[in-house]
Amino acid sequence: MSEMDSLQDKVKDLDNLINEKINERMGPLKKRRKTLEKNLKENQTHLNQLVSEKTAAELNLKKVEEALANNMKSQQETEQEMEEIKKQIAELEIVAKEITEKYENAQEECHKKEQELNDLRTRVREIDAKFNAIKNSELDLKLESEEKFKFLNEKREKIARYLAELESIKLDPIDEDEDDQQQMEIDDQTPETNVKSSEQEKSKKEHMIIPILSDEELEHLSVDMIEKNIKSFHHERQNLSPNFGAIETFRKNRRDYLSKVADLDDITAKRDLYMEHLRETKDRRFKEFKTGYLIIARKLKELYRSITLGGDADLEFIDSLDPFSEGINYAVRPNKKTWKINIHLSGGEKTLASLALIFALHYYKPSPLYIMDEIDAALDFKNVSIIANYIKKRTRNTQFLIISLRNNMYELADRLIGIYKTFNITKSIPFDPIEFDRKFDVKNSCTQSTINTQTTTATQQSQQPMEN
Template structure:
């Protein structure tokens, strides 16, 4: 102790018993050796053996003792402050005296040199008076030096005495007060650092706010662009539907044109037959007039019947072609936007053909009307002159011609065309209904996509803002950002996670170190928890790549969030599981995995108060908790009686 707390210099001393006396005055060492490697496999929590009512007076006594100690500590603090001020003043005075002594020494040396020079210079002259003056001055300076030396020694003695008193005070309060003062100083330094960090974060937040506003404007532009894109897609879909409809109508028109071509062929065939019959009729007119007169009545009847038949046939054909023309006009009107010039020419040809057929039928009908007046009457002599065989022959010719006309004119094609036309109209109506349903579903799908993107962007923005806050808290000034790879389509390329650790530049998450990745991932997890809280989390060694400071920071961070969620954390770091509400130790003995479950902190404090109530613990809640846990761990190790192998390193689970 004499060597450690010497008057001139202090040393750190190690005694023979292994005790260490530090320069600051702390004394460490001693105590019983910790017995390890005999963990009891059947651990039972120590229960309180005394009644809680008996503990109340003892707790009150300890509280009174605590108040007295606190008052004594406060008094000692005041004394230390006073002595510190006195010590500072003594130091200042000592420095001033030392400077005066040094100055006097330098003046004395100067005076001696001056005396020597004057002695050599005025050796032959009478310098007694000057020498006397110099000696008087030297005596004065020596007297002044002696006074200064005495004052310096006095100051040094006072300084040594104050140092001893301060050392004694430090020795008295070093166990509790020094630690608390150091904690307060470190806390003050930490608060000052936090203030600087918050100021820096505020300035960065302003910059981030400007960037966020710019990003918001870009997102709004992206949304408008997306709406325009959706409209273009909808318009394109409508155009595709119209094109499909146009192709279908063209196909129907092509089929109709084929049918019209067939009908044209039929009409031409009928006209050829009609011309042939007309030629035969003209040839019959060139017969002998007598024979014609003889057969006049019969020929008139036959001609009348034949003309009526032809008239009826032509009238029916004309009506059918008129109806076909009307249907074709309706079909042409429905597809007028998609027909080309060739189809228009085909329709003009069909119309001209039907018009020609109608005019021919009308001319034939007019001729029939003119020729079919009042039937002539014949006398019995004229009738007797008619030849029945000739009449029968003419009748057979006319019937054969009529049969040929009926065979050549296939009226089933017209009926089939009508059927196809009705089916086309029906399918067109069904197509319109399906198109309307498709457009309705497509509009609904576009609305749902728009709502999905809006909800996603709202959640994404909130998570990005929360991520910035969480990352800044974890890294004490860093920054993080979430960006969309493709703002036009958020679901196509995903997101990009970039971070800026404190004192470094921006970089993607895949280019960061293991500890930075851990902090970034935890920031994202806590941001998601802020956006949509989850009641239960399981984390496996999240502190493996972190140092002790960051482990403690994350442990307190998780402790704050534990109010709204339950965290089960597998950890091997003491800084992490010292803050746990409950510990589960997993170990292996004789190839058999076992576990030890410790109760909550309240039960541990009750057990410690019941078993070691004579000890009083001073410190913060975390320090108390650590001391109690260590005591309980030592008690469990001491109570172990089975000789078992040393367990492997336990995995602590919060």
């Protein structure tokens, strides 16, 4: 029994020794196995991750290829639209050229009318000067004629008086020599005067009665005294002879005067007609201008109050009787501030005031096209949004081309054209947000996010998006 026990003990010892040897040799192998299993598990996980990434990459590649194909198609459509836009621009340029020609023709016609008006004014001044000269001549002629008539009447009275005195004197028959001498004196005058003087002398001789003197009266008469009286009478008669040429001159001057008065009346009537036409034109211009002014002023007040959320604006004639000579005063009152004129406003306030006036003018007389260069540069975020929404909603049937770097301005655009520069080459990117949303069924927020992403990248490369 003891031997069996000892053998069993030896067997146990040997088993223990074998186990120890096995454990000594298997320990590193187990550790290595665990390490390999761990590495295998990690590699399997990494492999699964790579497979997932590969699958995702393949899906992304497929999506990118589809997006690229769509972009190529969209680019082709955009190029076609650009061609159509170019055609429309060419047509608009033709229309603009025609409008410009009409405007230039109207300006030229206006200049001609102004020149004609100036000529008429000059002619009216000349006519007034001639009229005054004719008036002065008329007065001079009137005074001269009055003096001539007065002088003539005096001479006629003297002639009548002397004839009466001669009729009361009896004379012997006058010999032919005296008649010849008188005839020679008369011949020195003009032919017309001679004829009239001859008729007058003949009339005098016919009406002259030589009285018959008594013997006593004849005794007191002497030949010398009679000859002396006769010579004296002849001398006085020659001095008293009327100048019939002055009467003819007066008649001629009177005819000229009446002709000039008729011309003056004709020219004065034409002047009055032109002045009346000018007055009516000025009145019509003032009425039309005032009608437009009242509409623009009322709309300006409304627009400025809406875009400034409580401000006020006013247009006022500097001279209410003649607004064309002095002009119009434009004053605004920004929200919660006092009234100011344009030169005392800040940059943003000037921008809002100017845009309000432009929109008021557009309301009165719409224009088909506006080009605005960074009108939002001096505005804050709120005012940029107000102006952008007004342009978007209120200005229908009008095209606005706006150069802007503010996203809350160009996010509302119907068309975007990004301008950027790479490698010293300027390029452009056209983009149609509405067409993009319609094709890819993207919500508005996603579209705005896409616009922001693309335009931000382009802006970093000196992009200036233009709203159309």
